[in-house]
Amino acid sequence: MPAFTIATWNVNSLKVRLPQVLDYMAKNTVDVLCLQETKMTDEVFPEQAFIDAGLHVSFTGQKTYNGVAIISKLPQHDIQRNLPNFEDPQQRLITATISGVRIICAYIVNGQALESEKFIYKMNWLAALQNYLSDELKNHEKLALLGDFNIAPEDRDVHNPEKWEGCNLVSPAERAAFNDMIALGLVDSFRLFEQPEKSFSWWDYRQMGFRRNAGLRIDHILLTETLAKKCTACVIDKEPRRHEQPSDHTPVLTTIDI
DNA sequence: ATGGCAAATATGATTTGA
Numbered sequence: 525m526p527a528f529t530i531a532t533w534n535v536n537s538l539k540v541r542l543p544q545v546l547d548y549m550a551k552n553t554v555d556v557l558c559l560q561e562t563k564m565t566d567e568v569f570p571e572q573a574f575i576d577a578g579l580h581v582s583f584t585g586q587k588t589y590n591g592v593a594i595i596s597k598l599p600q601h602d603i604q605r606n607l608p609n610f611e612d613p614q615q616r617l618i619t620a621t622i623s624g625v626r627i628i629c630a631y632i633v634n635g636q637a638l639e640s641e642k643f644i645y646k647m648n649w650l651a652a653l654q655n656y657l658s659d660e661l662k663n664h665e666k667l668a669l670l671g672d673f674n675i676a677p678e679d680r681d682v683h684n685p686e687k688w689e690g691c692n693l694v695s696p697a698e699r700a701a702f703n704d705m706i707a708l709g710l711v712d713s714f715r716l717f718e719q720p721e722k723s724f725s726w727w728d729y730r731q732m733g734f735r736r737n738a739g740l741r742i743d744h745i746l747l748t749e750t751l752a753k754k755c756t757a758c759v760i761d762k763e764p765r766r767h768e769q770p771s772d773h774t775p776v777l778t779t780i781d782i
Numbered sequence: 783a784t785g786g787c788a789a790a791t792a793t794g795a796t797t798t799g800a
Binding site: 536537539540561563587588589635636672674691692693726728729730731733740742771772 | 786798
């Protein structure tokens with residue numbers, strides 16, 4: 525059974541990070557890379573750069589904010605942009621089938637603060653995602669949801685849980701939404717394996733967050749039981765975060781025998 | 783208690799992110 529590695533990376537502007545993404549695909553055995561926060565319209569998306577590198581790509585974006593893309597070594601089928609059940613000007617989701625695996629790439633809403641309009645939007649968006657997942661699972665036994673969830677599922681996913689208690693990204697309502705996805709039968713692939721203490725996928729640019737390991741684990745790869753059974757590894761690759769001019773997020777990679 | 787960094791838009795200061 526060949527190894528199939530899928531990854532997620534919030535690049536915080538693909539314009540700035542394109543060389544790093546191309547370099548990453550060239551130097552790593554990644555079959556599928558889901559990107560978030562491309563921050564560009566489809567008209568200016570660097571599609572040709574990926575094609576020239578022998579890669580397949582699908583994307584949906586907008587000016588300044590949001591935007592998602594899927595990069596893959598093999599062709600993509602049945603590409604779907606946005607949540608079909610949720611009218612949304614913000615470009616936050618793209619789905620494709622690659623090597624028989626349904627890949628959902630999501631940039632879940634940040635939410636800003638619990639009392640804000642943006643938090644209401646976050647919870648509504650999560651409810652629509654839950655419905656969408658429920659539908660997709662009816663048709664796809666092999667499904668993976670990858671992305672920036674903007675949710676730290678447990679206190680051990682937070683560098684300083686006392687200080688963060690009840691805040692946006694860790695609140696009970698958000699964690700309940702995360703657990704609703706688990707209740708659909710999805711598995712957090714990171715927790716299938718022994719992991720180092722204080723493993724995070726995002727670090728604040730300020731106050732030397734990365735050097736102090738003051739981070740959060742908010743980027744996740746969830747798998748259906750069928751894929752989880754054949755999952756052999758999940759790692760956070762901190763190397764790109766050490767790069768000059770890094771994204772504030774670093775890639776998470778999950779390997780499955782398919 | 784506050785802002786601190788980075789990117790985009792715009793070309794100075796504001797918004798957003800998490």
